[in-house]
Amino acid sequence: MPPTDASADAAIAPAAELGPDTGPRPAAVASTDSEDTLDLRLPDDFIALFAGEAEAQRGSTGKAAGEARGDAPGEATGEYRGMAEVAAPVAPVASAGDDLLDRVGSWGSTATPVGVFHLVPVCLERDLPLITRWMNDPAVAAFWELAGPESVAEEHLRLQLDGDGRSVPCLGVLDGTPMSYWEIYRADLDLLARHYPARPHDTGVHLLIGGVANRGRGLGSALLRAVADHVLDKRPSCARVVAEPDLRNTPSVSAFLSAGFRFSAEVDLPDKRAALMVRDRALRDLL
Incomplete structure (x- = not known):
């Protein structure tokens, strides 16, 4: 079950993902921020999506920046160069012409303080061994x-790739090298929305950094900020990017704060008590 944590300079920056919907879940703890406590009703089409698929899908979800295995810098760079132009296709969506995440695969690259970065939707045949x-x-x-054989990660990825497009698993490619794994997902259509006052088009991120050489030097924070702003640039209907690191994971929470997210509330999720972190479009130039 993946996580939503990002680490700044810690050796580990985990992330936390919601698992299968196994039963009733505690209600979210209200934020002291009045904007986040508005009693907003989700549109009927969002509710319908929940009803049909909540039990079938693991909400991809909630985490950003767990860290992973230590592959040598530069490993497997060749076939990923230029992937901004030749990205794998985005997962199928609910209906023709209705892309729930505005075609992540076509977003292209973005300049960051640590290099040129882009999100490449996962292709199982190409990426499963690395992930x-x-x-x-x-x-x-x-x-x-x-952890386990390839079939474990494959099942997790297929739940998203064969779904309706509400969650898109991606490799993070930095200067031509795949070095991180991301999940960009519709938080308002995810099981997470049962635990906080979601707004239409809220977009969530989960992240893990894949190489030991890339950990513990602030890379997670730099990429979190860049990806959150990239989401806001490419999804004009999205006003907030959210994440839910484990509240006990101080390095992860700190990384989100360094990336321009603000702490909004504590929420009780099935597997943890989480810090709801929010990056607001309206505040992106101030934080």
Whole structure:
């Protein structure tokens, strides 16, 4: 079960993902921020999506920056160069012409303080061995709970790739090198929405950093900020990017704060008490 945590300079930056919907869940703790406590009703089409698929899908979800296995810098760079132009297709969506995440695969690259970065939607045939190696790193497995043979990671990925497009698993490619795993998902259509006052088009992120050489030097924070702003640039209907790191994971929470997220509330999720972190479009130039 993946996580939502990001680490700044800690050795580990886990993330936390919601698992299967196994029963009633505690209600979210209200934020002291009045904007986040508005009693907003989700549109009927969002509710309908929940009803039909809540039990079938693991909400991809909630985490950002767990860290993974230590592959050598530069590993497997060749076939990923230029992937901004030749990205794998985005997962199928609910209906023709209705892309729930505005075609992540076509977002292209973005300049960051640490290099040129882009999100490449996962292709199982190409990426499964690499993602499996990352998930089997003990530091990652403790939070994502996806260690084991390739079939374990494959099942997790297929739930998203064969779904309706509300969650898109991606490799994070930095200067031509795949070095992180991301899940960009519709938080308002996810099981997470049962635990906080979701707004239409809220977009969530989960992240793990795949190489030991890339950990513990603030890379997670730099990429979190860049990706959150990239989401806001490419999804004009989205006003907030959210994440839910484990409240006990101080390095992860700190990384989100460094990336321009604000702490909004504590929420009780099935597997943890989480810090709801929010990056607001309206505040992006101030934080």
